[in-house]
Amino acid sequence: MPTKQRKKVFGFKLFPNNDKKSDRAPDYGNANVQCYDPVMKQIAPISLSPDNKYEVSAWTEADGSIGVSLNQVIMVESADNIADDISQAGFKPIAEAIETKHYPEGRQEAPQRPQVQKRW
Numbered sequence: 001m002p003t004k005q006r007k008k009v010f011g012f013k014l015f016p017n018n019d020k021k022s023d024r025a026p027d028y029g030n031a032n033v034q035c036y037d038p039v040m041k042q043i044a045p046i047s048l049s050p051d052n053k054y055e056v057s058a059w060t061e062a063d064g065s066i067g068v069s070l071n072q073v074i075m076v077e078s079a080d081n082i083a084d085d086i087s088q089a090g091f092k093p094i095a096e097a098i099e100t101k102h103y104p105e106g107r108q109e110a111p112q113r114p115q116v117q118k119r120w
Helices: 092-102
Strands: 002-016 053-060 066-077
Touching: none
Parallel strands: none
Antiparallel strands: 002 066, 053 066
16 A cells, blocks of 8 residues: 655744844744755755655744744555554654564464364
């Protein structure tokens, strides 16, 4: 069954603009945004392809800023595994351990009901 997998492309924070000089000034901004490649762990250019699908998420942080994340959506084939849909790296080993504990020989078809033998 195909499932969505998200690959982070770019993320940044927008801070509240409390010192607005005019009504046309933005409510949030960040004057120090750099393109950072999360795979290579370094500052690098970001390129988006028209062939890929992307999604943008935003959330409010405790300090009043807004976190923004741009993710590439990839459809992957998936077996029914607990760990498949977990994107947080810290939780993935826990889910894999649970999967191994409950299904040590891997996922299989549901067991068939035993045939009742008639004794007469």
